[in-house]
Each structure stands twice: as C-alpha cells, then as structure tokens.
Amino acid sequence: MSEFHSLANLIKRLEVATTRLEDLAMSSSSATTVVANMPSSPQKVPATVTSTAAPVNTETSPMVEKHDAAVNSFVEKYMSLSQEIGGVVAEQSRLVKEALNAERDIVQISTMAQKPDMASSTFMKLLEPIQKAMTAIMEIKDANRPDPLFNHLSTVAEGIPALGWFTCEPTPVPFIRDIKDAAQFYSNRVIKEFREKEPMHVEWVKAFLGIIENLAAYVKENFPTGLSWNAQGEKADTYIGKLPSSTANNTNTSTVAPPAPSVPSAGAPPPPPPPPPPMMLDDNDNKSAPQPSGAAAVFAEINQGSSITSHLRKVDKNEMTHKNPNLRANSSVNVAAPSSPKRQGPPTPNKPNKYTIKKPAKTSLEANKWVIENHENNHEIVLEETAMNQSVYIYNCKNSTIRIKGKVNAVTIDSCAKTGVALDSTVATVDLVNSKSFALQVFKVVPTIAVDKCDSGEIYLSRECLDVEILSAKSSSLNILVPESDAEDSEFKEMPVPEQLKTTIVDGKLVTATVEHAG
Structure with missing residues (x-):
C-alpha cells in the first residue's frame, strides 16, 4: 500500500509540472507573436512622424477677436458707403481694407512670436504690406487733387497712419488720437459740403472716424504702452506672409502688384574674384631718389660745405646802406631777402542773417493747435473750422491779414510785421510778442490782451469787449480804439496807452502814476 501511495503522489506531481510547462509554452508563444507583429526597422515609420516642419497656427487669437469686434462694424459700413460713392473713393477703400488686414496680421503674429528689433530686416518685412497699402492710399490722394471728392481722399490719407500705432511706444493711444485730429480737419469740410445735399457722405465720415476711435479704445484697453509680444514664441520670420489674410492680399492683383518670382536656389554663391596683381615697379624709378624737403633739405644744404654760397650774388659797395647814408634816407634799396609773410588766422565766418533764409508758408492744424507761419503779402488767410479747445499760433508773418472765425481758446502773435489779425472771441488771452x-x-469778446516788446500797434475793440484787461510791457506807440456809439457803423475813438511813468515815494512805498501831457 505504501508503494501505491507513493506512486500516486508521483503521478500527481508530474501532472502539476506538466500544467506549469504548458502555461510557460503558451506565454512564450504569445510573446513571439507580439514581437513578430512589431516593425522590424525605423524605415517603416510613416514619413509624417519624422517631418520637422511645424505648421503655422491659423487659429484666431483672442486679441484679434477683440480687434475685429471693435472695428469690423465700422469697417463694413465704411466699405459699403465707399462703394456707393464709387470712383476713387471706392478704389481707396479697398486699399484701406488691405491696410487693416495687414495691421490685424501683426497683432496675430505678436501673440505667437517674439518681438523683433524695430531696426531689423525682420521688422521691415513685417511692415512691408501695411507700408505698401498706405503708400498707395497717399498716391491716390496726390494724383486726384482736382477731383471734387479730394476732401474724402485727404480724410483717409491723413487718418490711415493711425494703423501704425504698434510702432509708437510707449504712447500709442495719444498717437492715434493726434492722427484722428488731422483727419478731422478734412472730414469737417466733407460734412460742411454734403450735410444738406447728400447725407450719405456724412455717414461715410462717421464710419471712417469710427474705425479710428474704436481702434484707440481697443489699444487703450489691451496695449496702453505698446504692442505686447510672446516671449516664449518662435521668431517672427516663421509667420510673415503665412497668415490667411496675408495670402489674400498677395493674390489681390487689382490693387497690389504681384510679388516678384523667387530666384531658384543654385547652391553656394560663386567665389569672389581674385585680388588684382601687385603693382609692378620699374627699376628706373628706384634710380631717381626723391628730393628732400623741410628739415632734411636744410641739412642737405649745410652738408654742401663751402659750395653752399655758390648761388649768392656779391653786393656792390654802391648798394651797401651802411656806407651810403643817402640810400637809408630814401629807402631806395631793394631788399633781396623777402620778408616772411604775416601769419593769419582762419577767416571769420559771416554771421547768417535770419532774414535771408525764406522758409515756406504754412497753415496747418497740429493736434489742437493751428499754426500759421512765414506768410508774406497774403491777405486771404481765413480759419473757419475752429473749436473752443483749439489755439492759434501766428509766427513770422509780414504784410498779411488773418481772419479767425468762431471762438478759440487762445491766440498768439509772435514776431510779425505789418500784419493784421481779426478774430471773433477767445476763451483765454490774446498775446502779442515782438511784433511791429x-x-x-x-x-465780440476777449477777456485779456497781453502786449510785450511790441512797437506801433493798434487794437480795435467791440462794444462787447470794453471790459477787457490790457497788459503791456516794454512796448511803444500802442493805441486802443473803441467805438464812440452803439451803432454798427460807429466811428472809433483812439486812445494812446501811456509810455512814460512817474514814480514817487509816499510813506516809504513806491507810488507810480502815468504822465499826462497837456497842450
């Protein structure tokens, strides 16, 4: 029985071992199948996995979406009204659309790329599309000056530089608003001309100025100190010309010339030409030694020894002044040795005369300031479109007349001669400086008139302006003329401003009074 029991145990153990061996065999078989199904070499990997060219992300960034939300409604209205007006205005509007797309692309690129140096070629390539569009807009304006819609073209030409706000750091918002003021000068002319007969042009003006106004609000909210870039992004070259709007602009052949065909790569450039052969010297040139000069010439003559006086002439006794007193008295002897020339300093330059350089005349609105300069013999200068927040600066005008309509903030007349200025009203002062x-x-009404360093002036006041304060200093021959009655054609009464003052000391204080001449 014991042998049978041990045999049964042995058979049971063999069965367990067999089961384990079968399990091992099945596991090794499955592993072999997996290995066989795997690729045997890296060459079977799809080519798209090994490609190193990263696709450009064309997804619109949130900053661009905000940009579109701010200006798109005004852009669409401006474009549709421009097409209704037609002609050169419609042609110019297509270029405005291209400039807006270029500015939008720069905002998109700034969210993905590092900031390039503004003096680098990369930044110049970045500006190229918007510069081309702006240049074409200016050319349309300059080429159509006789056109009846020239004020429309000028409004757009003066306002479109606002799209270059990203180049003005750290004050892009004031830059945009200054450009808008320049455009508003011509837009006011459009409104004045078409307000009654064609209101569509007034809506056109509002649409275009709305683009600039909302662009300024967008920049103020998102980029108050300048366009921000992605410091962790790639180089800007990666994205130049690869955005959808850039491709659309390049394919628009109606307004922009097609790009020049790219030059095929032809390998490395050819080597530079060999340097020119060295200059050959003639042996005969070496034989002729250069003549000494300066100190070398002096020592060369000293080394001649006794022959140094061979070229001198012997003086006769009749020509010797120490033996002939008459010669000394008459000074008739010619001195053989020439006297050394008197050393002179550099010529003194003539002081430039400020009146010899004639500068061009100028009448322009710069921000909130009218500038009228260098006019001569011009009696037709009229400012009509004025505002209370604007000032007027008149400089270096001669024999001219300037008419200022409406109410302005202040007027300054500086260094003018024989010039007349007629104005309605001012909020602040009228200053006259260095004028004759x-x-x-x-x-109408001016609160204060200040006259400083002026000569021979006349100030005509209205009946409403008799409460004016007139301050004068270092001025002579100044007369104030006031109306004698309330009639419109009333004569003016002339009253001189005193020039001579009398000062006395009363109770330890100075008391000054004007000197009146009777008789």
Whole structure:
C-alpha cells in the first residue's frame, strides 16, 4: 500500500509540472507573436512622424477677436458707403481694407512670436504690406487733387497712419488720437459740403472716424504702452506672409502688384574674384631718389660745405646802406631777402542773417493747435473750422491779414510785421510778442490782451469787449480804439496807452502814476 501511495503522489506531481510547462509554452508563444507583429526597422515609420516642419497656427487669437469686434462694424459700413460713392473713393477703400488686414496680421503674429528689433530686416518685412497699402492710399490722394471728392481722399490719407500705432511706444493711444485730429480737419469740410445735399457722405465720415476711435479704445484697453509680444514664441520670420489674410492680399492683383518670382536656389554663391596683381615697379624709378624737403633739405644744404654760397650774388659797395647814408634816407634799396609773410588766422565766418533764409508758408492744424507761419503779402488767410479747445499760433508773418472765425481758446502773435489779425472771441488771452506795426480787431469778446516788446500797434475793440484787461510791457506807440456809439457803423475813438511813468515815494512805498501831457 505504501508503494501505491507513493506512486500516486508521483503521478500527481508530474501532472502539476506538466500544467506549469504548458502555461510557460503558451506565454512564450504569445510573446513571439507580439514581437513578430512589431516593425522590424525605423524605415517603416510613416514619413509624417519624422517631418520637422511645424505648421503655422491659423487659429484666431483672442486679441484679434477683440480687434475685429471693435472695428469690423465700422469697417463694413465704411466699405459699403465707399462703394456707393464709387470712383476713387471706392478704389481707396479697398486699399484701406488691405491696410487693416495687414495691421490685424501683426497683432496675430505678436501673440505667437517674439518681438523683433524695430531696426531689423525682420521688422521691415513685417511692415512691408501695411507700408505698401498706405503708400498707395497717399498716391491716390496726390494724383486726384482736382477731383471734387479730394476732401474724402485727404480724410483717409491723413487718418490711415493711425494703423501704425504698434510702432509708437510707449504712447500709442495719444498717437492715434493726434492722427484722428488731422483727419478731422478734412472730414469737417466733407460734412460742411454734403450735410444738406447728400447725407450719405456724412455717414461715410462717421464710419471712417469710427474705425479710428474704436481702434484707440481697443489699444487703450489691451496695449496702453505698446504692442505686447510672446516671449516664449518662435521668431517672427516663421509667420510673415503665412497668415490667411496675408495670402489674400498677395493674390489681390487689382490693387497690389504681384510679388516678384523667387530666384531658384543654385547652391553656394560663386567665389569672389581674385585680388588684382601687385603693382609692378620699374627699376628706373628706384634710380631717381626723391628730393628732400623741410628739415632734411636744410641739412642737405649745410652738408654742401663751402659750395653752399655758390648761388649768392656779391653786393656792390654802391648798394651797401651802411656806407651810403643817402640810400637809408630814401629807402631806395631793394631788399633781396623777402620778408616772411604775416601769419593769419582762419577767416571769420559771416554771421547768417535770419532774414535771408525764406522758409515756406504754412497753415496747418497740429493736434489742437493751428499754426500759421512765414506768410508774406497774403491777405486771404481765413480759419473757419475752429473749436473752443483749439489755439492759434501766428509766427513770422509780414504784410498779411488773418481772419479767425468762431471762438478759440487762445491766440498768439509772435514776431510779425505789418500784419493784421481779426478774430471773433477767445476763451483765454490774446498775446502779442515782438511784433511791429500790427493791428488787432476784436468783433465780440476777449477777456485779456497781453502786449510785450511790441512797437506801433493798434487794437480795435467791440462794444462787447470794453471790459477787457490790457497788459503791456516794454512796448511803444500802442493805441486802443473803441467805438464812440452803439451803432454798427460807429466811428472809433483812439486812445494812446501811456509810455512814460512817474514814480514817487509816499510813506516809504513806491507810488507810480502815468504822465499826462497837456497842450
């Protein structure tokens, strides 16, 4: 029985071992199948996995979406009205659309790329599309000056530089607003001309100025100190010309010339030409030694020894002054040795005369300031479209007349001669400085008139302006003329401003009074 029991145990153990061996065999078989199904070499990997060219992300960034939300409604209205007006205005509007797309692309690129140096070629390539569009807009304006819609073209030409706000750091918002003020000068002319007969042009003006106004609000909210870039992004070259709007602009052949065909790569450039052969010297040139000069010439003559006096002439006794007193008295002897020339300093330059350089005349609105300069013999200068927040600066005008309509903030007349200025009203002062033979006429109200370092001036006041304060210093021959009655054609009464003052000491204080001449 014991042998049978041990045999049964042995058989049971063999069965367990067999089961384990079968399990091992099955596991090794499955592993072999997996290995066989795997690729045997890296060459079977799809080519798209090994490609190193990263696709450009064309997804619109949140900053661009905000940009579109701010200006798109005004852009669409401006474009549709421009097409209704037609002609050169419609042609110019297509270029405005291209400039807006270029500016939008720069905002998109800034969210993905590092900031390039503004003096680098990369930044110049980045600006190229918007510069081309702006240049074409200016050319349309300059080529159509006789056109009846020239003020429309000028409005757009003066306002489109606002799209270059990203180049103005750290004050892009004031830059945009200054550009808008320049455009508003011509837009006011459009409104004045078409307000009654064609209101569509007024809506056109509002749409275009709305683009600039909302662009300024967008920049103020998101980029108050300048366009921000992605410091962790790639180089800007990666994205230039690869955005959808850039491709659309490049394919638009109606307004922009097609790009030049790219030059096929032809390998490395050819080597530079060999340097020119060295200059050959003639042996005969070496034989002729250069003549000494300066100190070398002096020592060369000293080394001649006794022959140094061979070229001198012997002086006769009749020519010797120490033996002939008459020669000394008459000074008739010619001195053989020439006297050394008197050393002179550099010529003194003539002081430039400020009146010899004639500068061009100028009448322009710069931000909130009218500038009228260098006019001569011009009696037709009229400012009509003025505002209370604008000031007027008149400089270096001669024999001219300037008419300022409406109410302005202040007026300054500087260094003018024989110039007349007629104005309605001012909020602040009228300043006259360094002017001669001037005339100032006030039709309504001016609170203060200040005259400094002026000569021979006349100031005509209206009946409403008799409460004015006139301050004068270092001025002579100044007369104030006021109306004698309330009639419109009333004569003016002339009253001189005193020039001579008398000062006395009363109770330890100075008391100054004007000197009146009787007789």
